[in-house]
Amino acid sequence: MTGRILLIEDDETFRSFVQTILEDEGYEVVLACDGREGARRLAKESFDLVISDLKMPGKGGLELFRETRQDPSPPQFIFLTAYGTVDEAVAAMKEGAVDFLTKPLVAPEALLTLVTRVIESQWRTRELLSLKESESAGLPPEELVFAGQAMAKVRQLVLDVAGTTANVLIYGESGTGKELIARIIHLLSQRSKAGFVPLNCAAIPENLLESELFGHEKGAFTGAIQARQGKFELARGGTIFLDEIGEMPLALQAKLLRVLQERVFERVGGSKEIRAEVRVIAATNRNLQVEVAERRFREDLYYRLNVFPLHLPPLRERVDAIPLLVDYFLDRFGRQIGKKLKGVEAEALTALKGYAWPGNVRELQNAMERAVILAQGMVRCANLPEAILNRSVPESRDSREALKDVERELIVKALERQRGNRRLAAEELGISKRALQYKLKEYGLLDD
Structure with missing residues (x-):
């Protein structure tokens, strides 16, 4: 469990003591010696949690806490307080503070338990937000995803890269399952407990794409009636999947490059630096080398993304996988509509195996859903789309x-x-x- 914590404490000895406790647990700790320095940090950077002394010379923790409540996504606060100011700490909790601990800190475990609870809660919240925006209905079995001899190498590469922090660039035609492979890499990684946040770069109007990626502050543009977190914030600690990356406008490519290089970004209309604690997996159905040569894609961004390329073969190169995929979709759609079918007749299966599948697995899925709806007892040629029957090609044809x-x-x-x-x-x-x-x-x- 990782998290970024701002520790505000004017007692140097006690500050160092708390810092050691937190860093020994793997948390990133940023220090401030008083409320004013803490305010400067909060204005420029983002934190998962603030641990602050309640009473300090100049600006106290309670004053700082109340100031941050005006932020669109204010940080969580835990207060450290002497026995004489417990009433103020209780009042702060009524205003939204998480909790407080009294000094001296007799049991460090109490602090760690509290911190872990806050960080885990934030991760769960981000994951729920990302899931709400995702229409994923779950992953099919592994043997199905990697069905066919042509996928054996892909499977091994996925296993090799999943446990690393490397950026991955997935190449493949539309419908080959690029997002599915990205999700599997995420689930096999150390970031699996945090969110997987997908964004199709081609599906968002160019003028809104930056806001979708990085979020925006209230009033940043016409219609921005309130502040909003972007995909990079929702994915913190997890994985962001940028589909159709080749469609991203050049101006935005430069901003994405900065995120990959410096691991920070700002919301549209904002000035606070937010850390991008995410893994980036991108996908494209274009040849990005050609796009680079024709100056439609930045060369420096290409090399940043292309750390670990993965090529997904089209379905026409995975003909041996078609019977398995057909059986899976037959069972899945049959259960969905409450229809029990005996299978697919040999002639229909031959037509399915002979078709070129320009839409790949997605097109096969759609064809099988239609066939299950139309079929009586068994899927036959008459239940398949005309294009499949008319365009099934002999193996001798290119x-x-x-x-x-x-x-x-x-x-x-x-x-x-x-x-x-x-x-x-x-x-x-x-x-x-x-x-x-x-x-x-x-x-x-x-x-x-």
Whole structure:
């Protein structure tokens, strides 16, 4: 358990004593010799907890505590007090202080128990906040995630990197399970007790993305009626997952680079430095080396993120995994809607194995959910989407070319359905508008 604590105490001997107790337990302790210095620290930095003497020359702990109550996310306070000021400490608790301990500190264990309770409570709160913003329905079994021979190397790399603090950059086409792999790395890491906070960089409008990442102060921009924590604050102690990192605007890339280098950031409209005690896992379906060469992605940020690259193979390279995935989705969706099916007929399974799967596992999941709804007794070819039946390709055919044909046709059909509206077409396809623009250029569709 780690945490950042501001210790404010004017008695040097007692200050050193408490510092030793806390640091021996692994806490990071920042010292202040009086209330004024404590106020300066709190104005510039963020802390999980403040432990302060109640009575000090100049500015006392109680005065400082009351000043901080005006902050959008005020720190928790534990007071150290002499017997003569216990009444004031009790009054502070009624105003929101966590607790108080009397001096001299006879039992250091009492302080450690109290500190641990506060820090653990804050971690749980952050985790709950991050879970509320996540639509994850849980992880499938490990043997399913890493099904197929092509995933054996990925599994070993995940096990190798999970226990480290290294930044990870996950490459893979849309639908290959990049967020799933990021969650597994988090759960296998020493940060697993803290939150996993995902953010899709392509899903947030450019003018709001900085606020989503770093939070904002009240009045920072039109509509900012109250202060708000960003994803980096919610993920403190845990992992932040930045999906579609290649879509991040260049100006914001520079700010992210600073976070990775200096481990600090400020909220939009704020000046207080907040420590970024998080692990960063990023993901992209783009070739970032090409993006760097074409000056759409910062080279220095690329090298900061690309410490440990992980490449996820597309589903067309994991054909041996399709029967396992099909059985899993058949059981999952069958239980969800209360339908018991016998299985998938051989001809339908052959069609599923022969399809190029431009949407990868996500597309297979959607196809199986539809098939379970339509099937009676057993999933048959008639229950599968027409695209799968029409575009299943013989093994002798070049799968890359087949994929391009399928992808081009999907884009054309989506644009037709949306009457040429690229934003709506991108939403239907589950990609960003910038990604769609890139594909239109690649397939020579910009003039069509």
